[in-house]
Amino acid sequence: MGSSSSSYAPKTIYLDVDGKVQKVVFSRHCSPCDIKELLCSSSNIPRNTAVMMVNPEGALVSIDPTMPTNSPNFLYKVVPLSTAQLGEKEDMFQNALSQVAEQFSRAFRINELKTEVTNRIAMLEKRVELEGLKVVEIEKCKNELKKLRDEMTSRGGGRVNCPCKYNFSDDGKKVTPRRDVPSYPKYTLSQETIEALKKPTFDVWHWEHNEMLSCLEYMYHDLGLVKEFNMNPITLKRWLLAVQENYRNNPFHNFRHCFCVSQMMYGMIHLCNLQEKLTLTDMGILMTAAVCHDLDHPGYNNTYQINARTELAVRYNDISPLENHHCAVAFQILSLPECNIFANVDPEAFKQIRKAIIALILATDMARHGEILESFKQKVDNFDFTNEEHVTCLKMVLIKCCDISNEVRPTEVAEPWVDCLLEEYFMQSDREKSEGLPVAPFMDRDKVTKPTAQIGFIKFVLIPMFETVMKLFPQIEELMVQPLRDSRDHYEELKQIDDAMTEAQKKKTENMSLGGRKK
Numbered sequence: 403m404g405s406s407s408s409s410y411a412p413k414t415i416y417l418d419v420d421g422k423v424q425k426v427v428f429s430r431h432c433s434p435c436d437i438k439e440l441l442c443s444s445s446n447i448p449r450n451t452a453v454m455m456v457n458p459e460g461a462l463v464s465i466d467p468t469m470p471t472n473s474p475n476f477l478y479k480v481v482p483l484s485t486a487q488l489g490e491k492e493d494m495f496q497n498a499l500s501q502v503a504e505q506f507s508r509a510f511r512i513n514e515l516k517t518e519v520t521n522r523i524a525m526l527e528k529r530v531e532l533e534g535l536k537v538v539e540i541e542k543c544k545n546e547l548k549k550l551r552d553e554m555t556s557r558g559g560g561r562v563n564c565p566c567k568y569n570f571s572d573d574g575k576k577v578t579p580r581r582d583v584p585s586y587p588k589y590t591l592s593q594e595t596i597e598a599l600k601k602p603t604f605d606v607w608h609w610e611h612n613e614m615l616s617c618l619e620y621m622y623h624d625l626g627l628v629k630e631f632n633m634n635p636i637t638l639k640r641w642l643l644a645v646q647e648n649y650r651n652n653p654f655h656n657f658r659h660c661f662c663v664s665q666m667m668y669g670m671i672h673l674c675n676l677q678e679k680l681t682l683t684d685m686g687i688l689m690t691a692a693v694c695h696d697l698d699h700p701g702y703n704n705t706y707q708i709n710a711r712t713e714l715a716v717r718y719n720d721i722s723p724l725e726n727h728h729c730a731v732a733f734q735i736l737s738l739p740e741c742n743i744f745a746n747v748d749p750e751a752f753k754q755i756r757k758a759i760i761a762l763i764l765a766t767d768m769a770r771h772g773e774i775l776e777s778f779k780q781k782v783d784n785f786d787f788t789n790e791e792h793v794t795c796l797k798m799v800l801i802k803c804c805d806i807s808n809e810v811r812p813t814e815v816a817e818p819w820v821d822c823l824l825e826e827y828f829m830q831s832d833r834e835k836s837e838g839l840p841v842a843p844f845m846d847r848d849k850v851t852k853p854t855a856q857i858g859f860i861k862f863v864l865i866p867m868f869e870t871v872m873k874l875f876p877q878i879e880e881l882m883v884q885p886l887r888d889s890r891d892h893y894e895e896l897k898q899i900d901d902a903m904t905e906a907q908k909k910k911t912e913n914m915s916l917g918g919r920k921k
Contacts (some may be wrong), residue, residue, distance in 0.1 A: 415469065418477035419445050434466040441465065445480040452483040591620055599665060600672040602810045602881050606662045607818065614661040615642050621668045621689065630682040632746035641741040648697050648731055653825040655699035660692075662819075666804040667692040673882075674875040679787050684797065687755060690743075691762035691801055694732035699724060702830050704767065709839045722767040729760045758794070765798035766805045774798050775867055782873050796874070803871060809860055809889045810868075810882045816889065820852055853897035860890045 417424040426444050428437055442449050455463045455478050463469055463478055472478055591599075598604050599617060609617070622628055622638060649657035667688055671677065677685065700714075707715040707723045714723040733756065736742050744752050765774055778799045781792050808819040827845035834841045843849050868883050 413467070413471060416472055416474050416477050417441070417444055418479045423474050423477060428467075430467045432467055437467065437469075438465050441480045447480060447482055453480050454483055455480050591617070596620070596624075600669050602666060602669050602673075602807070602885070603812055603815075604665055604669065605812075605815050606658060606665065607815065609661075611646060611657060614657070615639075615646060618642055618661065618664060618693065621664070625668070625671065625677070625685050625689065626682055627686045627689065631686060631744055633743045634745070637740065637745065638743055641735065641743045642693075644735045644738070644741045645693055645697065648735065650699060650701065652699060652701040653829070654819070654822040655696050655701060655826065660694075660696060662808070663695060663801075663804045664689065664692040666807045666810070667800065670800060670804065670878075673878060680793065683751075683755065684793065687758045687762065688797055688800060690732075690755075691759045692804055694735075694759070695728060695763050695766050695801065695805060697728045697731040697735075699728070701826055702833070704769065705842065706830055706834060706839070709834070710837065722764055722769070725764045725767045729763050732759070732763070758797070761794065762797055762801045765802060768806075771802070771863065771867075774802065775870065779870055782870060785874055799867070799871060803867060806864065807882075809856070809864060810885050812885070813889070813892065820856060824850070824852065824855060851897075851900060853893045853900060856893045857890065857897060860886060860893065865890065 411430070412427050413430050414425060414427050417426055424444050426440060428440055432440075438453065439449055441447075441455065442451055442453060445453075447453060453465075455465055455469075457463055457472070457478055458476060599621070606614075619638060619642060622633070627633070628635060628638060645660070646657050649655075649660055671685060671688065676688075680688075702710075704715075704722065704724050706712075708720045712723070714727050717723070718726040736744065739745065744755060747755065764770075774795070778795050781795055785796070786792050808816045810816075824847075827850075828847040831841045831845040831847060833839075844855060865883070865886050868878065868886055872879050872883050
């Protein structure tokens with residue numbers, strides 16, 4: 403109560419008015435203008451006169467409620483400002499106004515310049531677009547030259563090694579337009595590399611970001627998607643760069659994972675002869691959904707988002723928050739005219755493409771795994787490629803297969819991905835522990851091992867799904883299903899070794915304990 407009432411106590415100062423002491427009392431809540439008027443009237447100075455207040459030492463005292471109090475022995479004096487002083491202040495004010503006006507003038511000139519530059523760039527891009535459309539035809543003429551180039555680059559594993567032009571960082575990335583013409587190096591892919599790209603055995607670890615961008619660009623040209631959707635090749639480059647820039651530098655869910663999933667989709671399209679069974683629009687939907695399926699993944703899964711009540715979980719009402727976010731970022735990028743690879747598609751057709759891409763990305767939420775696989779099982783024995791519902795279900799299963807297909811690859815390619823995934827899991831579980839949230843046992847560094855993490859996932863998720871797809875496409879057994887069975891056996895052997903070592907260590911500890919008691 404005491405401290406509260408003291409804030410309302412009036413403030414007292416003492417003035418020297420013509421050699422006499424004048425006491426002035428005012429509320430601490432008075433405005434500076436009110437105090438100024440009070441001081442003028444107390445000092446016999448007309449109201450609205452410009453004044454200043456000085457102490458006995460000649461120092462200026464601010465005229466406001468926070469001014470320091472004084473005593474009858476240390477009097478303040480209110481002094482009217484001279485015309486010269488007022489003129490000086492007015493000059494300063496005019497100078498300040500002139501500077502502000504000049505800054506505004508510059509700003510408007512900059513905007514005019516920006517408009518002019520933007521218009522010029524638009525004209526240049528139009529020319530580049532016309533020239534760029536010739537690229538597809540020119541590429542066909544280069545096939546004979548590729549053999550010679552292959553020999554020159556064979557020592558480098560069939561590709562040219564160039565330093566990366568772009569800096570790949572994980573700080574807060576925003577979807578921003580790129581007005582410049584992309585200039586990441588154009589890699590000449592050898593025939594050996596082109597063939598390897600079509601197979602699940604492709605080693606994704608040997609490639610730099612720019613090389614992966616070039617491989618993705620090649621896939622779109624090779625599948626006929628550039629021609630089918632009348633894509634500007636420059637726009638395709640820009641779109642791929644924007645996509646790459648909006649993948650974060652997570653241990654697992656990063657741009658290399660995006661490339662991995664997209665390459666597996668490209669491989670399955672060739673392995674399953676999907677070009678003979680599905681439309682080119684379906685091919686474009688499959689590839690684009692694969693490229694965009696984990697855009698801006700934060701490195702913490704849906705369970706964490708929901709339990710921690712993050713902004714994404716609140717925004718999407720706990721319903722596949724990450725997958726919804728990936729879709730949103732994907733179409734934010736496509737909404738930029740310079741990144742819209744579907745710019746020349748009919749609006750109604752684009753609406754259907756958008757709907758299909760969203761459906762595929764949402765299907766990658768593992769919470770829906772059982773529901774989607776069961777739906778496909780009911781259709782696979784009497785599958786009809788002319789039935790839209792059947793084809794949609796197949797596309798959902800295909801992107802699911804590609805998303806979790808690492809164990810299909812050779813062990814030396816697949817195993818590093820397990821380490822990356824566990825690192826991301828452990829980061830999440832450590833955070834969950836520190837925030838007092840539930841921790842899944844398969845993500846807890848104190849409970850999980852590489853074999854235990856993989857055996858159940860391969861046996862009960864991967865093999866059943868790929869064996870169901872094998873009913874429709876028997877040709878995947880040798881290159882995709884058998885490697886999964888081999889991987890399961892590999893991790894079961896590792897688990898047996900781990901169990902034997904644990905048991906031996908346990909017996910050794912017991913023997914040491916018994917020996918200690920005998921002594």
